[in-house]
Amino acid sequence: MKNYYRLQDEALVAGVTAGIAEKKGIGRVGLRISFFLIFVLINLIPGTGMGISMLPLLVYVVAWMLFPARGHDLTDKELEKKIESRKAFYNYSMLGVTANLVPLIGMGLFYQDQFLLLLFTVPTFILLLPATVFIIYGIIRAG
Structure with missing residues:
Protein backbone atom coordinates (compact mmCIF):
# COMPACT_ATOMS: atom_id res chain seq x y z
CA MET A 1 0.00 0.00 0.00
CA LEU A 74 -8.68 22.86 -9.87
CA THR A 75 -10.01 26.02 -11.41
CA ASP A 76 -13.45 27.22 -10.37
CA LYS A 77 -14.95 25.87 -13.60
CA GLU A 78 -13.35 22.42 -13.11
CA LEU A 79 -14.50 22.34 -9.51
CA GLU A 80 -18.05 23.21 -10.54
CA LYS A 81 -17.97 20.39 -13.12
CA LYS A 82 -16.80 17.92 -10.45
CA ILE A 83 -19.60 18.99 -8.11
CA GLU A 84 -22.15 18.44 -10.89
CA SER A 85 -20.78 14.97 -11.63
CA ARG A 86 -21.00 14.04 -7.94
CA LYS A 87 -24.59 15.28 -7.85
CA ALA A 88 -25.40 13.08 -10.86
CA PHE A 89 -23.91 10.06 -9.10
CA TYR A 90 -25.79 10.70 -5.85
CA ASN A 91 -29.06 11.40 -7.65
CA TYR A 92 -28.93 8.20 -9.69
CA SER A 93 -27.86 6.20 -6.63
CA MET A 94 -30.78 7.51 -4.61
CA LEU A 95 -33.12 6.87 -7.53
CA GLY A 96 -31.91 3.26 -7.61
CA VAL A 97 -32.34 2.80 -3.87
CA THR A 98 -35.81 4.31 -4.08
CA ALA A 99 -36.67 2.04 -7.02
CA ASN A 100 -35.78 -0.89 -4.77
CA LEU A 101 -37.42 0.25 -1.57
CA VAL A 102 -40.76 1.65 -2.73
CA PRO A 103 -42.11 -1.64 -4.14
CA LEU A 104 -40.83 -3.55 -1.11
CA ILE A 105 -42.42 -1.10 1.33
CA GLY A 106 -45.66 -1.15 -0.64
CA MET A 107 -45.67 -4.93 -0.65
CA GLY A 108 -44.95 -4.96 3.09
CA LEU A 109 -47.77 -2.52 3.83
CA PHE A 110 -50.49 -4.03 1.66
CA TYR A 111 -49.56 -7.70 1.41
CA GLN A 112 -47.93 -8.53 4.73
CA ASP A 113 -48.69 -12.24 4.41
CA GLN A 114 -46.88 -12.47 1.05
CA PHE A 115 -43.97 -10.15 1.85
CA LEU A 116 -41.69 -12.73 3.44
CA LEU A 117 -42.57 -15.18 0.70
CA LEU A 118 -41.40 -12.61 -1.84
CA LEU A 119 -38.15 -11.97 0.00
CA PHE A 120 -37.31 -15.65 0.32
CA THR A 121 -38.40 -16.86 -3.11
CA VAL A 122 -37.37 -14.10 -5.49
CA PRO A 123 -33.64 -14.21 -6.27
CA THR A 124 -31.70 -11.42 -4.62
CA PHE A 125 -30.34 -10.40 -8.01
CA ILE A 126 -33.82 -9.43 -9.20
CA LEU A 127 -34.52 -7.51 -5.99
CA LEU A 128 -31.23 -5.58 -6.31
CA LEU A 129 -31.40 -5.04 -10.07
CA PRO A 130 -32.97 -1.55 -10.14
CA ALA A 131 -30.49 -0.11 -7.62
CA THR A 132 -27.56 -1.82 -9.34
CA VAL A 133 -28.49 -0.46 -12.76
CA PHE A 134 -29.05 3.10 -11.52
CA ILE A 135 -25.86 3.16 -9.43
CA ILE A 136 -23.75 1.91 -12.36
CA TYR A 137 -25.38 4.50 -14.62
CA GLY A 138 -24.60 7.17 -12.00
CA ILE A 139 -20.95 6.06 -11.93
CA ILE A 140 -20.78 6.27 -15.72
CA ARG A 141 -22.43 9.73 -15.78
CA ALA A 142 -20.08 11.02 -13.09
CA GLY A 143 -17.08 9.95 -15.11
Missing part, protein backbone atom coordinates in the same frame (compact mmCIF):
# COMPACT_ATOMS: atom_id res chain seq x y z
CA LYS A 2 3.06 2.16 -0.21
CA ASN A 3 2.62 5.29 -2.30
CA TYR A 4 -1.13 4.81 -2.66
CA TYR A 5 -3.35 7.81 -2.10
CA ARG A 6 -6.93 8.88 -2.55
CA LEU A 7 -7.91 11.70 -4.86
CA GLN A 8 -10.30 14.03 -3.12
CA ASP A 9 -10.93 16.10 -6.24
CA GLU A 10 -12.02 13.04 -8.21
CA ALA A 11 -13.95 11.38 -5.37
CA LEU A 12 -17.49 10.12 -5.61
CA VAL A 13 -17.31 8.79 -2.07
CA ALA A 14 -13.80 9.13 -0.60
CA GLY A 15 -11.51 9.05 -3.64
CA VAL A 16 -10.01 5.61 -2.96
CA THR A 17 -10.80 4.08 -6.35
CA ALA A 18 -9.85 7.31 -8.14
CA GLY A 19 -6.45 7.25 -6.43
CA ILE A 20 -5.87 3.56 -7.19
CA ALA A 21 -6.91 4.08 -10.82
CA GLU A 22 -4.52 7.01 -11.25
CA LYS A 23 -1.67 5.13 -9.55
CA LYS A 24 -2.18 2.03 -11.72
CA GLY A 25 -2.95 3.97 -14.90
CA ILE A 26 -6.40 2.46 -15.43
CA GLY A 27 -9.79 4.05 -15.97
CA ARG A 28 -11.65 5.35 -12.90
CA VAL A 29 -15.06 4.44 -14.24
CA GLY A 30 -14.11 0.84 -14.97
CA LEU A 31 -12.50 0.38 -11.56
CA ARG A 32 -15.48 1.92 -9.77
CA ILE A 33 -17.93 -0.30 -11.63
CA SER A 34 -15.74 -3.36 -10.99
CA PHE A 35 -15.54 -2.62 -7.27
CA PHE A 36 -19.29 -2.07 -7.05
CA LEU A 37 -20.06 -5.25 -8.99
CA ILE A 38 -17.73 -7.26 -6.74
CA PHE A 39 -19.70 -5.96 -3.75
CA VAL A 40 -23.02 -6.88 -5.38
CA LEU A 41 -21.87 -10.28 -6.66
CA ILE A 42 -20.42 -11.34 -3.30
CA ASN A 43 -23.82 -10.64 -1.78
CA LEU A 44 -25.43 -12.97 -4.34
CA ILE A 45 -23.34 -16.00 -3.35
CA PRO A 46 -25.62 -18.37 -1.46
CA GLY A 47 -24.63 -18.99 2.12
CA THR A 48 -22.33 -15.99 2.51
CA GLY A 49 -22.66 -14.48 5.91
CA MET A 50 -22.71 -10.80 6.76
CA GLY A 51 -18.94 -10.83 7.34
CA ILE A 52 -18.03 -12.00 3.84
CA SER A 53 -20.63 -9.86 2.09
CA MET A 54 -19.35 -6.71 3.82
CA LEU A 55 -15.68 -7.44 3.04
CA PRO A 56 -15.44 -5.11 -0.01
CA LEU A 57 -16.99 -2.29 2.02
CA LEU A 58 -14.56 -2.95 4.88
CA VAL A 59 -11.60 -2.93 2.47
CA TYR A 60 -12.78 0.42 1.09
CA VAL A 61 -13.18 1.97 4.56
CA VAL A 62 -9.74 0.74 5.67
CA ALA A 63 -8.18 2.16 2.49
CA TRP A 64 -10.04 5.42 3.14
CA MET A 65 -8.42 5.62 6.57
CA LEU A 66 -4.94 4.50 5.48
CA PHE A 67 -4.43 6.29 2.17
CA PRO A 68 -3.37 9.92 2.49
CA ALA A 69 -5.53 12.49 0.69
CA ARG A 70 -4.22 14.17 -2.39
CA GLY A 71 -5.75 16.78 -4.60
CA HIS A 72 -5.16 18.76 -7.73
CA ASP A 73 -5.36 22.49 -8.08
Whole structure:
Protein backbone atom coordinates (compact mmCIF):
# COMPACT_ATOMS: atom_id res chain seq x y z
CA MET A 1 0.00 0.00 0.00
CA LYS A 2 3.06 2.16 -0.21
CA ASN A 3 2.62 5.29 -2.30
CA TYR A 4 -1.13 4.81 -2.66
CA TYR A 5 -3.35 7.81 -2.10
CA ARG A 6 -6.93 8.88 -2.55
CA LEU A 7 -7.91 11.70 -4.86
CA GLN A 8 -10.30 14.03 -3.12
CA ASP A 9 -10.93 16.10 -6.24
CA GLU A 10 -12.02 13.04 -8.21
CA ALA A 11 -13.95 11.38 -5.37
CA LEU A 12 -17.49 10.12 -5.61
CA VAL A 13 -17.31 8.79 -2.07
CA ALA A 14 -13.80 9.13 -0.60
CA GLY A 15 -11.51 9.05 -3.64
CA VAL A 16 -10.01 5.61 -2.96
CA THR A 17 -10.80 4.08 -6.35
CA ALA A 18 -9.85 7.31 -8.14
CA GLY A 19 -6.45 7.25 -6.43
CA ILE A 20 -5.87 3.56 -7.19
CA ALA A 21 -6.91 4.08 -10.82
CA GLU A 22 -4.52 7.01 -11.25
CA LYS A 23 -1.67 5.13 -9.55
CA LYS A 24 -2.18 2.03 -11.72
CA GLY A 25 -2.95 3.97 -14.90
CA ILE A 26 -6.40 2.46 -15.43
CA GLY A 27 -9.79 4.05 -15.97
CA ARG A 28 -11.65 5.35 -12.90
CA VAL A 29 -15.06 4.44 -14.24
CA GLY A 30 -14.11 0.84 -14.97
CA LEU A 31 -12.50 0.38 -11.56
CA ARG A 32 -15.48 1.92 -9.77
CA ILE A 33 -17.93 -0.30 -11.63
CA SER A 34 -15.74 -3.36 -10.99
CA PHE A 35 -15.54 -2.62 -7.27
CA PHE A 36 -19.29 -2.07 -7.05
CA LEU A 37 -20.06 -5.25 -8.99
CA ILE A 38 -17.73 -7.26 -6.74
CA PHE A 39 -19.70 -5.96 -3.75
CA VAL A 40 -23.02 -6.88 -5.38
CA LEU A 41 -21.87 -10.28 -6.66
CA ILE A 42 -20.42 -11.34 -3.30
CA ASN A 43 -23.82 -10.64 -1.78
CA LEU A 44 -25.43 -12.97 -4.34
CA ILE A 45 -23.34 -16.00 -3.35
CA PRO A 46 -25.62 -18.37 -1.46
CA GLY A 47 -24.63 -18.99 2.12
CA THR A 48 -22.33 -15.99 2.51
CA GLY A 49 -22.66 -14.48 5.91
CA MET A 50 -22.71 -10.80 6.76
CA GLY A 51 -18.94 -10.83 7.34
CA ILE A 52 -18.03 -12.00 3.84
CA SER A 53 -20.63 -9.86 2.09
CA MET A 54 -19.35 -6.71 3.82
CA LEU A 55 -15.68 -7.44 3.04
CA PRO A 56 -15.44 -5.11 -0.01
CA LEU A 57 -16.99 -2.29 2.02
CA LEU A 58 -14.56 -2.95 4.88
CA VAL A 59 -11.60 -2.93 2.47
CA TYR A 60 -12.78 0.42 1.09
CA VAL A 61 -13.18 1.97 4.56
CA VAL A 62 -9.74 0.74 5.67
CA ALA A 63 -8.18 2.16 2.49
CA TRP A 64 -10.04 5.42 3.14
CA MET A 65 -8.42 5.62 6.57
CA LEU A 66 -4.94 4.50 5.48
CA PHE A 67 -4.43 6.29 2.17
CA PRO A 68 -3.37 9.92 2.49
CA ALA A 69 -5.53 12.49 0.69
CA ARG A 70 -4.22 14.17 -2.39
CA GLY A 71 -5.75 16.78 -4.60
CA HIS A 72 -5.16 18.76 -7.73
CA ASP A 73 -5.36 22.49 -8.08
CA LEU A 74 -8.68 22.86 -9.87
CA THR A 75 -10.01 26.02 -11.41
CA ASP A 76 -13.45 27.22 -10.37
CA LYS A 77 -14.95 25.87 -13.60
CA GLU A 78 -13.35 22.42 -13.11
CA LEU A 79 -14.50 22.34 -9.51
CA GLU A 80 -18.05 23.21 -10.54
CA LYS A 81 -17.97 20.39 -13.12
CA LYS A 82 -16.80 17.92 -10.45
CA ILE A 83 -19.60 18.99 -8.11
CA GLU A 84 -22.15 18.44 -10.89
CA SER A 85 -20.78 14.97 -11.63
CA ARG A 86 -21.00 14.04 -7.94
CA LYS A 87 -24.59 15.28 -7.85
CA ALA A 88 -25.40 13.08 -10.86
CA PHE A 89 -23.91 10.06 -9.10
CA TYR A 90 -25.79 10.70 -5.85
CA ASN A 91 -29.06 11.40 -7.65
CA TYR A 92 -28.93 8.20 -9.69
CA SER A 93 -27.86 6.20 -6.63
CA MET A 94 -30.78 7.51 -4.61
CA LEU A 95 -33.12 6.87 -7.53
CA GLY A 96 -31.91 3.26 -7.61
CA VAL A 97 -32.34 2.80 -3.87
CA THR A 98 -35.81 4.31 -4.08
CA ALA A 99 -36.67 2.04 -7.02
CA ASN A 100 -35.78 -0.89 -4.77
CA LEU A 101 -37.42 0.25 -1.57
CA VAL A 102 -40.76 1.65 -2.73
CA PRO A 103 -42.11 -1.64 -4.14
CA LEU A 104 -40.83 -3.55 -1.11
CA ILE A 105 -42.42 -1.10 1.33
CA GLY A 106 -45.66 -1.15 -0.64
CA MET A 107 -45.67 -4.93 -0.65
CA GLY A 108 -44.95 -4.96 3.09
CA LEU A 109 -47.77 -2.52 3.83
CA PHE A 110 -50.49 -4.03 1.66
CA TYR A 111 -49.56 -7.70 1.41
CA GLN A 112 -47.93 -8.53 4.73
CA ASP A 113 -48.69 -12.24 4.41
CA GLN A 114 -46.88 -12.47 1.05
CA PHE A 115 -43.97 -10.15 1.85
CA LEU A 116 -41.69 -12.73 3.44
CA LEU A 117 -42.57 -15.18 0.70
CA LEU A 118 -41.40 -12.61 -1.84
CA LEU A 119 -38.15 -11.97 0.00
CA PHE A 120 -37.31 -15.65 0.32
CA THR A 121 -38.40 -16.86 -3.11
CA VAL A 122 -37.37 -14.10 -5.49
CA PRO A 123 -33.64 -14.21 -6.27
CA THR A 124 -31.70 -11.42 -4.62
CA PHE A 125 -30.34 -10.40 -8.01
CA ILE A 126 -33.82 -9.43 -9.20
CA LEU A 127 -34.52 -7.51 -5.99
CA LEU A 128 -31.23 -5.58 -6.31
CA LEU A 129 -31.40 -5.04 -10.07
CA PRO A 130 -32.97 -1.55 -10.14
CA ALA A 131 -30.49 -0.11 -7.62
CA THR A 132 -27.56 -1.82 -9.34
CA VAL A 133 -28.49 -0.46 -12.76
CA PHE A 134 -29.05 3.10 -11.52
CA ILE A 135 -25.86 3.16 -9.43
CA ILE A 136 -23.75 1.91 -12.36
CA TYR A 137 -25.38 4.50 -14.62
CA GLY A 138 -24.60 7.17 -12.00
CA ILE A 139 -20.95 6.06 -11.93
CA ILE A 140 -20.78 6.27 -15.72
CA ARG A 141 -22.43 9.73 -15.78
CA ALA A 142 -20.08 11.02 -13.09
CA GLY A 143 -17.08 9.95 -15.11
